[in-house]
Amino acid sequence: MTHDGQHAQTMSIPQQLYRPEQVREHEAEAAARAGIDMWTLMQRAGAAAWSVLSDKLAPGARIAVLCGTGNNGGDGYIVAALAREAGHIVRVFALAEPKTTDARRAWSEWLERGGDVEPLADWADAEPDWVVDALLGTGLQQTLRGEICDCVESLNEAKVPVLALDIPTGLHADTGQPLGDAVRARATVTFVGVKRGLTTGQAAAYCGHVHFADLGIQREFRLLTEPSAWYLQPTLLQHSLVPRAATAHKGDAGHVVILGGAAGMAGAVRLAGTAALRAGAGKVTILCEPGQEVIVGQQPELMVRGLEAGRDEALSYLEHASVLIFGPGLGQRAWGRDWWDWYCARLQSSDIDPELTTVLDADALNALAQARPDISGRARWILTPHPGEAARLLECETQDVEKNRWLAAQTLQEQFGGIVVLKGRGSLICGQEGIAVCDRGTPAMATAGMGDVLAGMIGGLLAQRHGMALATEAGVRLAVLAHALAGESAMQEKCPEGTRGLMASDIFDWIPYWMNPNDR
Ligand SMILES: NC(=O)C1=CN([C@@H]2O[C@H](COP(=O)(O)OP(=O)(O)OC[C@H]3O[C@@H](n4cnc5c(N)ncnc54)[C@H](OP(=O)(O)O)[C@@H]3O)[C@@H](O)[C@H]2O)[C@@H](O)CC1
Ligand SMILES: Nc1ncnc2c1ncn2[C@@H]1O[C@H](COP(=O)(O)OP(=O)(O)O)[C@@H](O)[C@H]1O
Numbered sequence: 001m002t003h004d005g006q007h008a009q010t011m012s013i014p015q016q017l018y019r020p021e022q023v024r025e026h027e028a029e030a031a032a033r034a035g036i037d038m039w040t041l042m043q044r045a046g047a048a049a050w051s052v053l054s055d056k057l058a059p060g061a062r063i064a065v066l067c068g069t070g071n072n073g074g075d076g077y078i079v080a081a082l083a084r085e086a087g088h089i090v091r092v093f094a095l096a097e098p099k100t101t102d103a104r105r106a107w108s109e110w111l112e113r114g115g116d117v118e119p120l121a122d123w124a125d126a127e128p129d130w131v132v133d134a135l136l137g138t139g140l141q142q143t144l145r146g147e148i149c150d151c152v153e154s155l156n157e158a159k160v161p162v163l164a165l166d167i168p169t170g171l172h173a174d175t176g177q178p179l180g181d182a183v184r185a186r187a188t189v190t191f192v193g194v195k196r197g198l199t200t201g202q203a204a205a206y207c208g209h210v211h212f213a214d215l216g217i218q219r220e221f222r223l224l225t226e227p228s229a230w231y232l233q234p235t236l237l238q239h240s241l242v243p244r245a246a247t248a249h250k251g252d253a254g255h256v257v258i259l260g261g262a263a264g265m266a267g268a269v270r271l272a273g274t275a276a277l278r279a280g281a282g283k284v285t286i287l288c289e290p291g292q293e294v295i296v297g298q299q300p301e302l303m304v305r306g307l308e309a310g311r312d313e314a315l316s317y318l319e320h321a322s323v324l325i326f327g328p329g330l331g332q333r334a335w336g337r338d339w340w341d342w343y344c345a346r347l348q349s350s351d352i353d354p355e356l357t358t359v360l361d362a363d364a365l366n367a368l369a370q371a372r373p374d375i376s377g378r379a380r381w382i383l384t385p386h387p388g389e390a391a392r393l394l395e396c397e398t399q400d401v402e403k404n405r406w407l408a409a410q411t412l413q414e415q416f417g418g419i420v421v422l423k424g425r426g427s428l429i430c431g432q433e434g435i436a437v438c439d440r441g442t443p444a445m446a447t448a449g450m451g452d453v454l455a456g457m458i459g460g461l462l463a464q465r466h467g468m469a470l471a472t473e474a475g476v477r478l479a480v481l482a483h484a485l486a487g488e489s490a491m492q493e494k495c496p497e498g499t500r501g502l503m504a505s506d507i508f509d510w511i512p513y514w515m516n517p518n519d520r
């Protein structure tokens with residue numbers, strides 16, 4: 001078996017993400033254009049996986065390779081052969097004989113070299129230090145069935161570290177949802193193009209660390225098909241968030257107006273307002289329910305005005321606003337509902353400029369779900385639903401949203417216009433420029449007020465976008481990314497591997513850190 005070292009290298013995840021069908025459809029043509037056959041491609045896949053696995057092994061480690069009947073299984077036989085050549089104790093457990101030509105070749109080479117193939121159900125006999133999951137790749141159709149299902153269950157119960165080839169068996173390579181059950185891998189090596197199901201939905205619970213190997217055909221592959229989504233990386237902040245001019249004054253940095261903060265929920269607008277300032281907004285004004293000013297005003301940099309619902313005095317604030325954030329702590333009582341009705345009416349009559357960039361969050365999204373007004377200005381909306389709010393807007397259940405987050409985000413964008421941020425692990429940003437995904441952040445961010453901070457950061461960054469020559473959609477992507485990274489940094493500071501106990505306000509100090517990526 002040749003070890004094709006040159007193309008066995010893994011690299012960082014590129015920006016371009018694909019649907020699994022795109023990879024299936026175009027990999028053979030890309031390989032042909034690169035002058036190699038599919039057997040060579042399979043050997044490269046096995047070698048790339050081996051290069052990841054070999055780094056994790058102590059000398060003489062015991063490895064169990066679990067092979068399915070398709071080409072994913074073929075990759076597995078190649079890894080097995082390479083691991084044995086390197087002196088490890090390798091046992092292969094297979095569902096049945098391979099069905100495809102290339103996988104059969106890999107299987108027969110393994111047998112010819114004295115390898116053995118044992119029944120899948122016996123895998124635990126190997127008492128492995130590592131397992132290689134080569135059961136199913138992108139060929140997965142519907143819910144896992146038969147012996148594979150039992151095997152995945154026993155593998156997860158055993159809690160042995162697993163390296164998944166291409167994708168953890170059972171995980172849908174597009175939606176990132178397990179189909180029935182799925183292997184919980186410690187690491188995944190994915191081939192040719194990064195499948196977008198590795199970045200959202202439940203992917204983070206199943207994939208472990210994701211490695212990418214282009215198998216030397218990336219250039220050819222990219223010429224054949226357009227990406228289906230964009231993967232957001234911290235380097236993007238460096239490229240886009242250029243330092244402010246030395247002569248800047250606060251008027252250059254925009255004015256964010258935040259409408260929300262009903263009795264009992266003034267904290268939401270205060271969080272959003274502080275986040276907008278930390279993101280660099282020049283000025284922030286909060287319009288809240290009368291009586292709540294004291295709570296907001298404890299953050300002295302925020303300007304605050306208590307207003308009864310529907311007061312046209314609000315127009316004078318909006319006239320000078322660069323961005324409106326509408327919804328944090330708005331509540332569902334009359335005060336909040338009346339403000340929503342006022343907003344829709346004033347937008348319809350153009351008393352509110354339809355060009356005013358407006359973040360609709362929290363209860364403004366719930367009001368939108370109930371009222372569905374036919375108004376102009378939608379092109380300037382940025383909707384920031386979590387999956388529950390998205391479900392209300394789409395009139396479905398939260399699990400329907402999670403089943404296919406790409407589709408949910410796209411449908412919301414088509415129905416409501418503007419830019420949609422579908423929050424949760426693997427946040428999606430969908431607008432005219434396509435869909436981008438942010439898979440950063442930490443489960444410690446699943447805590448009240450974290451969404452208010454995000455709304456504030458989006459507003460705060462967009463308020464400065466003219467000075468930075470930043471398009472709105474690009475600005476939203478950057479804010480989502482910086483929010484997730486600030487959450488990670490704040491948790492890291494408290495407890496490096498921790499997953500609980502973060503508060504939304506803990507991330508404030510880290511927002512300037514990520515907003516100034518070139519200044520350190
Ligand atoms: N040379 C190449 O082409 C290269 C390919 N590459 C690799 O190939 C992988 C794709 O290979 P693939 O297309 O053969 O599909 P794969 O995922 O192995 O499974 C198909 C088998 O699974 C079975 N099955 C399906 N659904 C099931 C279910 N729900 N529950 C249970 N069983 C189910 C199905 O059975 P059937 O339905 O036909 O009875 C069929 O036998 C790709 O991910 C990458 O790793 C790389 O090496 C680069 C070079
Ligand atoms: N497990 C997680 N991993 C990464 N980010 C998360 C996770 N859970 C929540 N977040 C992020 O935290 C924020 C929570 O927002 P939201 O649910 O609106 O909270 P709230 O309404 O309480 O302010 C979102 O940006 C979301 O993407």
Ligand SMILES: [K+]
Nearest residue numbers: 133136167169
């Ligand atoms: K697999």
